[in-house]
Amino acid sequence: GDSVTQMEGPVTLSEEAFLTINCTYTATGYPSLFWYVQYPGEGLQLLLKATKADDKGSNKGFEATYRKETTSFHLEKGSVQVSDSAVYFCALSGLNTGGFKTIFGAGTRLFVKA
Amino acid sequence: DAGVIQSPRHEVTEMGQEVTLRCKPISGHNSLFWYRQTMMRGLELLIYFNNNVPIDDSGMPEDRFSAKMPNASFSTLKIQPSEPRDSAVYFCASQPGTSEQETQYFGPGTRLLVL
Numbered sequence: 001g002d003s004v005t006q007m008e009g010p011v012t013l014s015e016e017a018f019l020t021i022n023c024t025y026t027a028t029g030y031p032s033l034f035w036y037v038q039y040p041g042e043g044l045q046l047l048l049k050a051t052k053a054d055d056k057g058s059n060k061g062f063e064a065t066y067r068k069e070t071t072s073f074h075l076e077k078g079s080v081q082v083s084d085s086a087v088y089f090c091a092l093s094g095l096n097t098g099g100f101k102t103i104f105g106a107g108t109r110l111f112v113k114a
Numbered sequence: 115d116a117g118v119i120q121s122p123r124h125e126v127t128e129m130g131q132e133v134t135l136r137c138k139p140i141s142g143h144n145s146l147f148w149y150r151q152t153m154m155r156g157l158e159l160l161i162y163f164n165n166n167v168p169i170d171d172s173g174m175p176e177d178r179f180s181a182k183m184p185n186a187s188f189s190t191l192k193i194q195p196s197e198p199r200d201s202a203v204y205f206c207a208s209q210p211g212t213s214e215q216e217t218q219y220f221g222p223g224t225r226l227l228v229l
Contacts, residue, residue, distance in 0.1 A: 031214065032214050032215045034217075036220075041222075042222055042223075043118070043205050043207070043220030043221050043222050043223050044157075044205070044207075044218075044220045045219075045220065046217045046218075046219075049215075049217065051215045089157065093214040093215070094214055095214055099162070099164060099169040099170060099212065100212075100213070100214035101159070101170065102147070102159060102214075102218065103159075104156065104157040105156075106156045107156060107157070
């Protein structure tokens with residue numbers, strides 16, 4: 001079945017460091033791919049998404065490119081801030097019998113030190 | 115827009131009691147999802163509705179769990195009887211339509227502790 005694998009955390013970086021969080025997926029068909037972010041005590045919120053191969057999603061300095069050939073959707077940011085400390089979830093959404101199914105990765109916790 | 119509203123935000127109950135979690139989706143959204151989040155299992159989809167109709171409930175753990183959506187602005191997730199292993203954060207999410215390309219909007223969650 002469909003699945004999402006993302007790098008284990010926690011990831012600890014200093015402010016202004018470069019961030020990469022790896023995400024790979026297994027899916028039949030052509031899913032849409034998402035990165036969601038969860039701040040402490042809150043629900044998830046969309047960070048960025050891409051709905052077809054080679055699309056690049058971007059928001060707030062974060063970027064991810066839908067790579068069908070490597071089945072990947074790695075999240076990157078050139079210079080992280082303390083306020084980026086959160087848990088990041090990679091997710092895919094693909095067609096399923098009668099509708100669609102969304103599958104989330106395990107989440108990667110990011111700590112950014114001042 | 116008020117966003118997705120969930121109540122209660124915190125619930126502490128004893129094993130064997132009935133628990134009802136409530137969700138009000140964003141007005142005009144046609145799809146609603148219930149998720150459970152635990153450290154051990156991560157974020158799991160329990161059930162989702164399109165236009166108030168349950169489409170996929172394969173994630174509902176067992177018969178003790180039930181969900182309803184009597185109208186477009188309200189849904190409940192009920193656990194009866196509750197067990198300590200049901201302790202988790204339960205999220206409700208909604209999205210505008212029924213496409214897999216759309217963004218899901220999450221509520222703040224209900225933190226459930228079953229003693």
